[in-house]
Amino acid sequence: MEKIQILFPEPQMRRLRELAEREDRPISEIVRRATEAWLDRAPAGRARGPASLPTFRGGAIGVASEGLREAAYGDRLAPSHLRDAPAARSDDSQRGPRGNGP
Numbered sequence: 461m462e463k464i465q466i467l468f469p470e471p472q473m474r475r476l477r478e479l480a481e482r483e484d485r486p487i488s489e490i491v492r493r494a495t496e497a498w499l500d501r502a503p504a505g506r507a508r509g510p511a512s513l514p515t516f517r518g519g520a521i522g523v524a525s526e527g528l529r530e531a532a533y534g535d536r537l538a539p540s541h542l543r544d545a546p547a548a549r550s551d552d553s554q555r556g557p558r559g560n561g562p
Contacts, residue, residue: 466491 468476480487523531 476487476490480490483490521528
C-alpha cells in the first residue's frame with residue numbers, strides 16, 4: 461500500500477468518523493472501500509473529454525447582416541447619417557501646438 465494525505469472538509473470528516481465508529485472500522489478502510497466502489501463504476505479505458513457547456517437555440521436572425529450592429533446597439537450609437545459622414549476638420553486641427561502651422 462501507498463500512503464497519501466487527503467484533506468476533507470470538516471462536515472465530511474465528522475460523518476466519516478461517525479460511520480467508522482458505528483461500523484467499528486478505521487476511516488482508511490472506509491475510504492479505500494468507497495474509492496474502490498467508485499472506480500468500479502467509472503468507465504474503463506476512456507478518458508473524459510472536456511466538459512460541455514450548455515447551449516440553446518435562439519431561432520433565426522431576423523435582421524440582415526448589415527443591420528446587426530444597429531439592431532443590437534441602436535440606442536447607444538450615433539445616428540447612421542452622423543456615423544457614416546467623414547469627420548469635419550476645423551482650421552485648428554491644421555495648426556501646430558503654438559497655433560502657427562504644422
